Amino acid sequence: MPLEALAEWLQPLLVQASLPQNRQLYRALRELILQGRLQGGQRLPSSRQLATALQIARNTVLYAFEQLQAEGYVLTRHGAGSYVAETLPDPSPQGEVTTPVENAAGGPYLSRRVQQVLGGMQMRGFMRERTPAFWPGVPELAQFPHLLWQRIWQRQQRQMPRDWLGYTRAGGHQGLKQVLSDYLRLTRALNCSPEQILITSGTQQSLDLLARALADPGDVAWMEEPGYGGASAALTAAELALCPVPVDNEGLCWERGDYPVPRLIYVTPSHQYPLGCVMSLSRRRSLLQYAAQQQSWILEDDYDSEFRYDGAPLAALQGLDRAQRVIYMGTLSKACYPGLRLAYLVLPPVLVEPLTRLQARLLREPDYVKQATLAEFIAEGHLASHIRRMRQLYAARQQLLRDSIADGLEAEAALLGGQGGLHVVCPLPVGSKERPLMQQLQQRQVQTPPLGSFHLATPQQSGLVLGYAGVHENDIRRAGRILGQQLRVFTADPEQS
Numbered sequence: 001m002p003l004e005a006l007a008e009w010l011q012p013l014l015v016q017a018s019l020p021q022n023r024q025l026y027r028a029l030r031e032l033i034l035q036g037r038l039q040g041g042q043r044l045p046s047s048r049q050l051a052t053a054l055q056i057a058r059n060t061v062l063y064a065f066e067q068l069q070a071e072g073y074v075l076t077r078h079g080a081g082s083y084v085a086e087t088l089p090d091p092s093p094q095g096e097v098t099t100p101v102e103n104a105a106g107g108p109y110l111s112r113r114v115q116q117v118l119g120g121m122q123m124r125g126f127m128r129e130r131t132p133a134f135w136p137g138v139p140e141l142a143q144f145p146h147l148l149w150q151r152i153w154q155r156q157q158r159q160m161p162r163d164w165l166g167y168t169r170a171g172g173h174q175g176l177k178q179v180l181s182d183y184l185r186l187t188r189a190l191n192c193s194p195e196q197i198l199i200t201s202g203t204q205q206s207l208d209l210l211a212r213a214l215a216d217p218g219d220v221a222w223m224e225e226p227g228y229g230g231a232s233a234a235l236t237a238a239e240l241a242l243c244p245v246p247v248d249n250e251g252l253c254w255e256r257g258d259y260p261v262p263r264l265i266y267v268t269p270s271h272q273y274p275l276g277c278v279m280s281l282s283r284r285r286s287l288l289q290y291a292a293q294q295q296s297w298i299l300e301d302d303y304d305s306e307f308r309y310d311g312a313p314l315a316a317l318q319g320l321d322r323a324q325r326v327i328y329m330g331t332l333s334k335a336c337y338p339g340l341r342l343a344y345l346v347l348p349p350v351l352v353e354p355l356t357r358l359q360a361r362l363l364r365e366p367d368y369v370k371q372a373t374l375a376e377f378i379a380e381g382h383l384a385s386h387i388r389r390m391r392q393l394y395a396a397r398q399q400l401l402r403d404s405i406a407d408g409l410e411a412e413a414a415l416l417g418g419q420g421g422l423h424v425v426c427p428l429p430v431g432s433k434e435r436p437l438m439q440q441l442q443q444r445q446v447q448t449p450p451l452g453s454f455h456l457a458t459p460q461q462s463g464l465v466l467g468y469a470g471v472h473e474n475d476i477r478r479a480g481r482i483l484g485q486q487l488r489v490f491t492a493d494p495e496q497s
């Protein structure tokens with residue numbers, strides 16, 4: 001395991017002030033071994049390397065290693081370093097299987113699947129007025145017509161029927177399903193009726209429902225590699241076996257590999273997340289054929305297709321599906337704003353009844369006043385005009401980003417995925433160390449997640465993901481200049497950066 005990745009896992013576990021640091025490190029390493037994240041036979045970094053990566057004293061690491069060695073978790077081979085033992089000691093004295101009551105940092109024990117979902121991830125909340133440059137996934141928030149929305153919402157609230165006060169079980173507001181199905185048939189060439197639509201409180205909830213409903217723990221789910229972390233989180237939480245399948249410039253590229261037959265296939269055909277390619281027609285056809293043969297479900301995440309800058313968007317995969325294996329997922333998080341928490345599924349008819357019941361039972365339905373407001377907002381043409389305005393704004397912001405970094409960067413010409421969406425990818429030479437570059441940028445208030453963080457397996461590409469849609473022009477200019485300068489230094493000498 002690369003030292004950087006190990007340090008990233010360990011860091012959040014070394015926070016319990018009441019324990020000496022050497023005990024904390026010992027517990028954290030033991031926890032990673034017991035969870036199987038550090039596997040038998042795996043070589044540990046030297047005490048010096050780990051101490052430097054964690055910025056702690058070498059003696060602290062030596063103590064932790066010695067303790068793990070004394071208990072049989074780690075073996076030391078003379079001159080060859082320390083290894084995780086192939087056969088682990090029994091952690092409980094009586095040999096019983098026990099669930100720990102606390103984690104390595106002394107906090108409450110969290111289930112293994114939740115530990116996997118949360119991993120070394122640190123939540124970065126942006127409870128600020130402006131989205132920092134260049135954080136991806138966020139649309140422009142200030143220019144949504146909030147006053148207009150409020151007026152419609154107040155009217156809907158006043159005329160709300162009584163039954164919206166109770167536990168609703170209809171799978172969503174009827175009027176909203178009607179306008180969505182008209183909208184999707186017209187703009188995305190979907191094959192759907194209002195009865196096939198299930199309203200959810202976000203794609204995250206849609207994925208959670210689908211994973212629980214359609215697959216059992218251990219079933220295989222194909223994930224695009226690189227891909228959307230929100231989808232891998234939902235599928236992992238359902239205890240599915242995630243199988244990363246690479247993406248090339250025609251989309252999901254499974255035909256040349258030998259991948260286990262999936263129950264679920266997660267794809268973003270209109271604008272692959274995060275690389276930005278569009279799935280070719282021939283790939284679409286063969287994926288549909290494969291899913292029909294194997295009886296797999298394709299989960300089509302069409303998260304940002306409203307924003308296309310070079311002509312009409314390609315029709316959705318669902319519209320080509322004759323075997324009814326595609327489940328279409330749409331969201332209002334990009335076209336309106338993420339805090340709205342409204343999204344929808346277009347389901348094959350056989351899934352409508354079970355999924356509607358499951359949602360009502362397990363998660364409950366989103367608020368009907370909000371749904372009715374959205375229905376009116378769409379029917380009156382406000383959504384379409386907001387999208388039109390934002391499309392122009394985002395295209396101009398993307399151009400501004402290109403101009404601002406151009407100085408330092410031949411790669412400007414090679415930014416990936418700019419034909420649509422809210423972000424682009426700036427590729428770096430294969431094998432470059434993205435993290436030092438990202439950290440240097442962070443010190444200068446430029447936030448860009450590295451492409452490596454979108455991978456499940458070892459990344460084959462390097463790059464930075466640059467969101468621009470929600471970033472104010474002044475911030476794009478400032479951060480773009482800094483990024484251009486850093487990229488110039490980095491491409492001249494990737495090792496030095």
Ligand SMILES: Cc1ncc(COP(=O)(O)O)c(C=O)c1O
Binds near residue numbers: 203332
């Ligand atoms: C690929 C992808 N799908 C879906 C979403 C939206 O998810 P939600 O509807 O839960 O906000 C996002 C948001 O960033 C995304 O990047």
